[in-house]
Amino acid sequence: MSTESASAVFRDTFAAEPEGVWSAPGRVNLIGEHTDYNGGLCLPIGLPQRTFAAVRRRDDGMLRMVSAQGGDVVEVALDDVGPGRPEGWAAYVAGVPWALRRAGHEVSGLDVAVDGRVPLGAGLSSSAALECAVAAAASDLFGLGLLADAAGRTALAAACVDAENTVAQAPTGGMDQSAAMLAEPGHALLLDCRDHHTEQVPFDLAEAGLALLVVDTRAEHALVDGQYAERRDSCEQAARELGVPTLREVAVGDLDDALGRLSSDLLRRRTRHVVTEIDRVVHAREALRHDDFERLGALFLESHASMRDDFEISVDELDTVVETAVAAGALGARMTGGGFGGSAIALVRADAVDATTERVEAAFADKGFRAPQAFAVTASGAAARDH
Numbered sequence: 001m002s003t004e005s006a007s008a009v010f011r012d013t014f015a016a017e018p019e020g021v022w023s024a025p026g027r028v029n030l031i032g033e034h035t036d037y038n039g040g041l042c043l044p045i046g047l048p049q050r051t052f053a054a055v056r057r058r059d060d061g062m063l064r065m066v067s068a069q070g071g072d073v074v075e076v077a078l079d080d081v082g083p084g085r086p087e088g089w090a091a092y093v094a095g096v097p098w099a100l101r102r103a104g105h106e107v108s109g110l111d112v113a114v115d116g117r118v119p120l121g122a123g124l125s126s127s128a129a130l131e132c133a134v135a136a137a138a139s140d141l142f143g144l145g146l147l148a149d150a151a152g153r154t155a156l157a158a159a160c161v162d163a164e165n166t167v168a169q170a171p172t173g174g175m176d177q178s179a180a181m182l183a184e185p186g187h188a189l190l191l192d193c194r195d196h197h198t199e200q201v202p203f204d205l206a207e208a209g210l211a212l213l214v215v216d217t218r219a220e221h222a223l224v225d226g227q228y229a230e231r232r233d234s235c236e237q238a239a240r241e242l243g244v245p246t247l248r249e250v251a252v253g254d255l256d257d258a259l260g261r262l263s264s265d266l267l268r269r270r271t272r273h274v275v276t277e278i279d280r281v282v283h284a285r286e287a288l289r290h291d292d293f294e295r296l297g298a299l300f301l302e303s304h305a306s307m308r309d310d311f312e313i314s315v316d317e318l319d320t321v322v323e324t325a326v327a328a329g330a331l332g333a334r335m336t337g338g339g340f341g342g343s344a345i346a347l348v349r350a351d352a353v354d355a356t357t358e359r360v361e362a363a364f365a366d367k368g369f370r371a372p373q374a375f376a377v378t379a380s381g382a383a384a385r386d387h
């Protein structure tokens with residue numbers, strides 16, 4: 001149990017008992033990619049894979065952080081945390097009390113031991129899981145009471161986004177932290193990133209004899225940060241040219257007109273992805289309401305083609321998962337997350353999980369790619385106290 005492993009690392013490092021252990025899940029997004037920072041819609045689920053944080057308060061304003069995944073203890077005064085400080089994984093821990101304080105909450109120092117069981121670098125939001133586990137701990141330990149309801153959890157997610165954008169300096173859009181704070185077992189989370197409205201959409205594949213297969217391609221994603229920021233900038237530029245605050249304001253029925261007013265083919269393609277992708281989320285929610293999984297699968301495929309051709313964030317490994325899964329009988333498949341590597345998801349019949357995995361492994365071996373990691377997942381719960 002990772003609760004125990006986080007506690008054991010805590011005891012070994014800090015020679016004391018933690019006050020508790022909290023955890024938060026990674027996520028996969030079913031559909032709605034690169035829509036969050038455009039004020040759009042997305043539909044993530046929480047993963048069974050979680051990150052655990054064993055935590056104890058300190059009254060001297062120091063933060064001490066250690067990871068079961070290795071490396072030295074990182075020590076920094078809360079007063080010294082800021083943009084780019086500390087660096088590396090510790091930014092995702094230290095940024096959280098920093099952001100909570102900036103949001104007006106009274107917090108002090110912490111000793112933190114983390115055990116991350118969300119695969120790293122797989123595009124499954126291990127960083128948001130880390131932030132949200134620490135935020136859950138801080139909420140309980142400093143008596144903030146923010147885990148009690150959706151409004152409080154939304155406030156914690158916002159602090160985690162601030163930690164990631166400002167301290168870790170990754171310009172991500174907020175879907176991952178909302179998923180880690182608000183996901184419910186057996187449900188997908190419809191997130192409206194314009195007004196922060198959320199809706200729990202029942203998502204139970206087992207009942208329909210289906211499974212969701214996640215394939216971590218383990219493809220290197222060099223340049224990922226620069227590419228992500230470039231996509232975000234292009235979307236903002238397109239919105240400026242169209243005279244709207246975000247691309248969410250472009251209705252799918254007005255897309256052709258909007259495309260005609262943009263200054264370059266590149267901006268036209270980026271805009272077409274975002275506007276059609278938001279529309280696909282609306283249709284995916286409808287499909288789930290009617291248990292229409294054939295339709296959901298078809299939407300996955302349209303989404304993947306849009307990311308590959310218009311948004312240009314796929315790579316060979318991701319395309320290979322999608323093509324191979326479909327050839328093996330999947331109802332649909334798509335890359336998930338930021339892109340340029342990471343993971344793809346496939347909607348498959350429950351009795352085809354192993355055969356599909358084998359086909360994907362064989363296709364990767366044929367192409368000389370690194371061996372992928374595939375596993376079926378169910379929609380799991382949000383950040384919580386474990387111990």
Ligand code: GLA
Binds near residue numbers: 035
């Ligand atoms: C990453 C970011 C999210 C979101 C996705 C793409 O996961 O962290 O905010 O933009 O990419 O949908």
